[in-house]
Amino acid sequence: MSKRPQNRPIHKNSFWLIRQLWADHIRNYLWRLVGAFILISILAGVTGLYPIVIKYSYDLLAKGEMSYLWIIMLAMVGVTALKGLLDYLQAVYTNRISITLGLDMQKRLYAHLMQADFKRLSSESPGNLVTRVNGDLVTVQGAIMAVFTVAIRDVLTVFSLVVSMLYLDWVMTVVILLFYPLAVFPIAQVGRIVRKYASHGWAQIGNTTAVLIEHLSSLRLIKTYRLEQYSYNRVSDQLERAVDFQRKTVRVKAALNPILEVFGGLAVAGVVGLAAYRISQDSKTVGDFTGFIAALLMAAQPIRSFGNLNNRIQEGLAAAERFYQVLTEKPTVVSPPDAKPLTLIGGGRIEFENVSFSYNNDGRNAVRDFSLTIEPNTTVALVGKSGAGKSTIFNLVPRLYDPQSGRILIDGQDIQQVTVASIRDQMALVSQDITLFDDTVAANIALGRLDATHEDIVAAAKAANAHDFIERLPEGYDARLGDRGMRLSGGQRQRVALARAILRDAPILLLDEATSALDAESERLVQEALAKFSESRTTLVIAHRLSTVKNADMICVMEDGFITEKGRHAELLARDGAYAQFCKSQMLTPEDQDYAKHIAALGGKQARASEESAA
Numbered sequence: 001m002s003k004r005p006q007n008r009p010i011h012k013n014s015f016w017l018i019r020q021l022w023a024d025h026i027r028n029y030l031w032r033l034v035g036a037f038i039l040i041s042i043l044a045g046v047t048g049l050y051p052i053v054i055k056y057s058y059d060l061l062a063k064g065e066m067s068y069l070w071i072i073m074l075a076m077v078g079v080t081a082l083k084g085l086l087d088y089l090q091a092v093y094t095n096r097i098s099i100t101l102g103l104d105m106q107k108r109l110y111a112h113l114m115q116a117d118f119k120r121l122s123s124e125s126p127g128n129l130v131t132r133v134n135g136d137l138v139t140v141q142g143a144i145m146a147v148f149t150v151a152i153r154d155v156l157t158v159f160s161l162v163v164s165m166l167y168l169d170w171v172m173t174v175v176i177l178l179f180y181p182l183a184v185f186p187i188a189q190v191g192r193i194v195r196k197y198a199s200h201g202w203a204q205i206g207n208t209t210a211v212l213i214e215h216l217s218s219l220r221l222i223k224t225y226r227l228e229q230y231s232y233n234r235v236s237d238q239l240e241r242a243v244d245f246q247r248k249t250v251r252v253k254a255a256l257n258p259i260l261e262v263f264g265g266l267a268v269a270g271v272v273g274l275a276a277y278r279i280s281q282d283s284k285t286v287g288d289f290t291g292f293i294a295a296l297l298m299a300a301q302p303i304r305s306f307g308n309l310n311n312r313i314q315e316g317l318a319a320a321e322r323f324y325q326v327l328t329e330k331p332t333v334v335s336p337p338d339a340k341p342l343t344l345i346g347g348g349r350i351e352f353e354n355v356s357f358s359y360n361n362d363g364r365n366a367v368r369d370f371s372l373t374i375e376p377n378t379t380v381a382l383v384g385k386s387g388a389g390k391s392t393i394f395n396l397v398p399r400l401y402d403p404q405s406g407r408i409l410i411d412g413q414d415i416q417q418v419t420v421a422s423i424r425d426q427m428a429l430v431s432q433d434i435t436l437f438d439d440t441v442a443a444n445i446a447l448g449r450l451d452a453t454h455e456d457i458v459a460a461a462k463a464a465n466a467h468d469f470i471e472r473l474p475e476g477y478d479a480r481l482g483d484r485g486m487r488l489s490g491g492q493r494q495r496v497a498l499a500r501a502i503l504r505d506a507p508i509l510l511l512d513e514a515t516s517a518l519d520a521e522s523e524r525l526v527q528e529a530l531a532k533f534s535e536s537r538t539t540l541v542i543a544h545r546l547s548t549v550k551n552a553d554m555i556c557v558m559e560d561g562f563i564t565e566k567g568r569h570a571e572l573l574a575r576d577g578a579y580a581q582f583c584k585s586q587m588l589t590p591e592d593q594d595y596a597k598h599i600a601a602l603g604g605k606q607a608r609a610s611e612e613s614a615a
């Protein structure tokens with residue numbers, strides 16, 4: 001029995017997310033962070049010196065002591081140059097930390113996705129997954145960077161400026177400090193709204209990416225069916241929806257700056273009034289006032305970005321929540337603890353024992369009470385109408401899914417009791433929808449066995465009748481295949497896929513025959529290579545060709561997830577049941593159609609006689 005999925009979406013609070021990010025990722029950079037902190041502290045300290053230098057310059061100038069002018073000018077240049085250098089160093093250093101940290105998170109997420117259940121992965125579109133790995137994590141990285149540059153640098157800068165202000169005029173400083181915290185309320189409110197929109201926004205960007213990938217990889221259909229306008233409408237609709245969230249976020253975010261600006265204006269106006277009074281009382285100099293105003297103006301920018309920091313953090317937290325949603329999902333198709341690897345003691349006998357499986361666990365079984373034994377080194381052909389459950393059987397053997405009831409055994413070992421890797425190592429799959437990567441021919445074949453030598457690859461290509469056409473490609477085995485193997489013909493793609501399976505040299509072959517007919521020569525080459533290859537293997541084939549079923553050791557007719565008939569071709573034809581019907585209606589390649597007509601003309605009994613005499 002398969003375990004129930006334990007994947008529930010998480011909605012974690014900010015504290016949980018920050019603590020988790022710290023423990024999982026940020027802490028690994030502790031010493032580098034300390035280095036960044038030291039740099040930033042020096043920078044903030046130097047910034048705080050600036051208003052003091054201004055104060056003394058004004059005081060000296062007010063007293064008319066021009067002989068010190070050059071010292072003042074030198075001090076100014078010195079402070080700004082030092083500030084510039086420190087600014088540069090901390091920017092490079094902190095960016096490096098946040099970029100590397102973002103990279104760690106991207107790798108971790110991708111590695112986790114690679115271990116996730118096939119069911120989980122296929123439940124989300126590739127576009128959404130791309131957004132999770134690329135978009136979300138770039139936002140988290142941006143938020144972490146903002147924490148460095150704003151939360152740490154700007155807070156320290158404001159702190160150091162406040163110290164200067166206290167030195168220059170502590171009364172005015174206290175007034176300002178009492179007034180400014182009022183700005184926290186709009187900041188917090190805006191932050192909450194931004195987080196909500198950011199979370200919806202990222203989900204929508206995922207959908208947009210999904211639609212873009214879908215349409216841009218279907219250009220052949222779009223062009224030939226002249227679906228350009230349809231495609232444009234679908235894509236622009238998705239883009240509009242994504243932008244809608246951006247618009248809402250921008251509207252809320254934009255309100256913050258004017259609010260903070262007004263607070264700043266009120267502060268400066270208050271300071272000017274108070275300073276005028278205190279200068280008139282002779283308790284403060286013009287230098288104090290000028291230095292104070294300079295400090296206040298210098299603090300305005302960091303304080304403003306401090307307000308926006310909350311928005312950046314909320315966006316980052318929304319993305320971090322999506323990150324941890326994936327990371328907290330546990331795969332259910334796993335090797336049990338202490339599982340041993342599968343040992344092929346019997347040559348690869350596959351047994352299905354009363355297997356039932358439903359994709360959505362909703363009682364609608366794609367496979368029902370399915371029992372079948374495939375003897376080692378024999379070929380069993382699965383036939384049946386579309387939706388009968390043939391591909392589902394293929395999904396169950398390598399444990400892409402686990403059945404809800406029943407067992408599958410290989411050489412007497414329950415596949416749920418041995419390691420998942422050892423089951424998959426014993427299998428090669430040739431599916432109808434051939435997967436080729438935009439890499440060289442050799443690299444695509446080598447996916448069958450990653451440590452294969454060039455000689456192994458060539459031998460596999462020869463066995464798949466692919467060597468000759470590969471040699472004729474301009475760069476031979478080093479020729480790149482283009483996106484999804486676009487540079488090859490259908491028959492060539494099939495032979496490259498077959499070479500990959502041959503290279504794997506696994507004792508069990510799962511073969512989903514192509515339904516589309518190839519040209520006669522390609523068909524012959526593929527069939528010939530397959531026949532040779534499957535001779536000494538346990539082969540389960542979803543058959544679409546009469547030649548395949550005729551040569552199979554057993555044919556298994558499926559309907560609605562059940563086996564309705566089992567036997568050899570001649571036997572089943574003679575029975576004149578579901579299989580005979582199927583042969584009449586379903587064998588659709590030109591060769592097969594003739595044969596089907598022949599069968600129809602003969603009728604079941606005559607067919608049996610003819611088959612028996614042929615046998």
Ligand SMILES: Nc1ncnc2c1ncn2[C@@H]1O[C@H](COP(=O)(O)OP(=O)(O)OP(=O)(O)O)[C@@H](O)[C@H]1O
Nearest residue numbers: 359360365366384385386387388389390391392393
């Ligand atoms: N990923 C899935 N999620 C939900 N239901 C599915 C999924 N894949 C297949 N099904 C359903 O399971 C049933 C069996 O499908 P399956 O793909 O095994 O049929 P098949 O015999 O291989 O058909 P075909 O010859 O058309 O490929 C069908 O009713 C199908 O709708």
